[in-house]
Amino acid sequence: MNLLNTFFNIPILIETFPLLLSGLLVTLEIGVTSIAAGLAGGLFLALVRLYGAGPIPFFAKIYIDIFRSIPLLVLLIVVYYALPFVGIRFSPFVSAVVALTLVSSAYTAEIFRAGIEAIPHGQFEASQALGLSGRHMMIDVILPQAIKIVIPPLTNNCINVLKDTALASVVAMPDLLKQATQAQALSANPTPLIGAALIYVALLWPLVTIVARLEKRFGGEKRP
Amino acid sequence: MSPLIQITNLKKAYGIFTVLHGIDLDIAEGEVVCVIGPSGSGKSTLIRCINRLEAFSSDSSIVVDGVTVGPGKALAKVRAEVGMVFQSFNLFPHLTVLKNVMLAPMRVRGNKPEDAERKARELLSRVGIAEQAEKYPGKLSGGQQQRVAIARALAMEPKVMLFDEPTSSLDPEMVGEVLDVMKRLAGTGVTMIVVTHEMGFARQVADRVIFMDGGRIIEQGTPGEIFDNPKEERTRGFLRAVLNH
Numbered sequence: 082m083n084l085l086n087t088f089f090n091i092p093i094l095i096e097t098f099p100l101l102l103s104g105l106l107v108t109l110e111i112g113v114t115s116i117a118a119g120l121a122g123g124l125f126l127a128l129v130r131l132y133g134a135g136p137i138p139f140f141a142k143i144y145i146d147i148f149r150s151i152p153l154l155v156l157l158i159v160v161y162y163a164l165p166f167v168g169i170r171f172s173p174f175v176s177a178v179v180a181l182t183l184v185s186s187a188y189t190a191e192i193f194r195a196g197i198e199a200i201p202h203g204q205f206e207a208s209q210a211l212g213l214s215g216r217h218m219m220i221d222v223i224l225p226q227a228i229k230i231v232i233p234p235l236t237n238n239c240i241n242v243l244k245d246t247a248l249a250s251v252v253a254m255p256d257l258l259k260q261a262t263q264a265q266a267l268s269a270n271p272t273p274l275i276g277a278a279l280i281y282v283a284l285l286w287p288l289v290t291i292v293a294r295l296e297k298r299f300g301g302e303k304r305p
Numbered sequence: 306m307s308p309l310i311q312i313t314n315l316k317k318a319y320g321i322f323t324v325l326h327g328i329d330l331d332i333a334e335g336e337v338v339c340v341i342g343p344s345g346s347g348k349s350t351l352i353r354c355i356n357r358l359e360a361f362s363s364d365s366s367i368v369v370d371g372v373t374v375g376p377g378k379a380l381a382k383v384r385a386e387v388g389m390v391f392q393s394f395n396l397f398p399h400l401t402v403l404k405n406v407m408l409a410p411m412r413v414r415g416n417k418p419e420d421a422e423r424k425a426r427e428l429l430s431r432v433g434i435a436e437q438a439e440k441y442p443g444k445l446s447g448g449q450q451q452r453v454a455i456a457r458a459l460a461m462e463p464k465v466m467l468f469d470e471p472t473s474s475l476d477p478e479m480v481g482e483v484l485d486v487m488k489r490l491a492g493t494g495v496t497m498i499v500v501t502h503e504m505g506f507a508r509q510v511a512d513r514v515i516f517m518d519g520g521r522i523i524e525q526g527t528p529g530e531i532f533d534n535p536k537e538e539r540t541r542g543f544l545r546a547v548l549n550h
C-alpha cells in the first residue's frame with residue numbers, strides 16, 4: 082500500500098497530469114519537426130551522395146559518418162552551450178530540433194541510399210531509355226519503389242528520434258521528461274515520472290509493433 | 306539520302322578488355338536489322354551504345370537522325386527518338402500497365418493525361434492486351450509483359466526501336482506472341498535493330514542480318530546471303546551450332 086502511494090499516487094497523478102500532457106505536446110512538437118526535417122535532409126543527402134558531381138558525394142559521406150558517430154547528448158550540449166561563444170544563440174526548442182535533425186538526417190540518408198540501391202538496375206535503364214530526365218526517373222520510378230522498401234527502417238528511425246527528444250530536457254526544454262521531473266520535485270513524489278514513462282510507452286508501443294509487422298511483410302520479399 | 310543511324314569507329318572497352326573494336330555501321334530509315342552472334346560477342350553493347358546506356362570511346366561517333374549521341378543536352382533528344390525493349394522487360398512494377406505506357410509521353414513529350422491515355426489504350430490493343438490495362442505488371446505472363454514493354458516504347462513514337470533478345474527470357478509457348486507483334490511492327494516502317502537468337506524471325510523479317518563475333522562485325526547481308534550462303538567460316542560455324550541443336 083505504501084509502495085503504491087509512493088510510486089503510483091493517483092491524486093498526485095491526476096493533479097500533475099495536465100502538466101505531463103503539456104510536456105507531451107512539446108515532445109511531439111520537437112519530435113515531429115525533427116522527423117520531418119530529418120526526412121527531407123536525409124533524402125537530399127542520399128541523393129547527393131549517390132549522384133552529386135565532383136567531390137560532393139565525398140563530403141556527403143563525411144557528414145553522414147560524423148553525425149552517426151557523435152553522441153546526440155554531446156551534440157545538443159555543443160549546439161546549446163558552446164555555439165553562443167561564437168555568437169550563435171538558439172532557443173532550447175531550436176537547439177533540440179537542430180541537434181536531432183542533424184543526426185536523424187545522417188541515419189535517414191543511409192536508409193534512403195540502401196533503398197535506392199536495392200532497386201534493380203533495369204528500372205534505371207528503362208527510365209533512361211524512355212528519355213525520362215534524372216528528376217522524373219527519381220520521382221516517378223525509383224523513389225516510389227524505394228520508399229516501400231525503406232518504410233520499416235524509417236519508422237524505426239522515427240521511434241529513435243521520438244525517444245531522443247527526452248534529451249531536450251537538459252537544455253531546459255519543457256518536454257515530457259522535464260515536466261515530469263519538475264512535477265516530481267514539486268510534489269515530492271516520483272509518481273509523475275512513472276506517469277511520463279507510461280506515456281512514452283503508450284506513444285511508442287504502437288509504432289514498435291507496426292515496425293515489427295512491416296518488417297515481416299516487406300522483409301521476406303526478395304526483389305529480382 | 307543519309308542513313309538514319311550512322312555508327313563510325315565505335316569502340317568500347319571495360320578496363321583493358323575491349324568489347325567493341327571500332328564498328329562501322331549505317332542503318333537506313335525503315336530498315337529492319339537483325340544482329341546475331343555468339344554470347345559475349347558485343348551485340349548488347351552495340352545497341353546499348355546507340356542510346357548511350359553505355360558510354361563509348363571519345364574517338365567514336367554515333368549520329369541518330371542528325372543528332373550526335375554524346376553526354377549532355379542532345380542525349381535526351383536521342384533517347385526520346387530511340388525506343389528500347391529489354392530481355393528482362395523492366396516494366397515499372399508500382400504502376401499499372403496503362404500508367405507504364407502513359408508515363409514517358411506525359412513526362413518527356415508533355416502530353417496531356419487524356420491524350421496519353423488514349424494513345425496508351427490504342428497501343429495496348431495493338432499488342433493485344435487492352436483488357437489488362439488496369440493490372441499491375443506482376444500479374445501478367447512474361448509474354449504479356451514484353452508486349453506491354455513494346456507498347457511502352459512505342460508510346461514515345463520513336464524513329465528507331467532497339468530490341469535486346471526480347472524473347473530470350475520467355476517460356477517457349479510465349480515466344481510466338483511477342484514475335485508476332487514485332488513482325489507486325491516491322492511492317493509499319495519503324496526502323497528496328499533486333500538482337501536475337503530467333504533465326505526464323507531474322508530470316509523472315511530482316512532486311513539485313515549482321516553476324517558479330519569478338520566485338521567485330523564479321524559478315525552482313527540479306528537473310529538469304531547470311532543463312533543460305535555464308536562466306537565466313539565463323540558465320541558457318543555459328544549457324545551450324547544454333548541450327549542443329
Ligand SMILES: Nc1ncnc2c1ncn2[C@@H]1O[C@H](COP(=O)(O)OP(=O)(O)O)[C@@H](O)[C@H]1O
Binds near residue numbers: 319324345346349350
Ligand atoms: N559491365 C561490364 N563489365 C565488364 N565486362 C562486361 C560488362 N558488360 C559486358 N561485358 C563484357 O562485354 C562482352 C560483350 O558483352 P555483350 O555486349 O553483353 O555481349 P552479347 O550481348 O553479344 O552477349 C562480354 O564479354 C561481357 O562479358
Ligand SMILES: [Mg+2]
Binds near residue numbers: 348349350470
Ligand atoms: Mg546480350
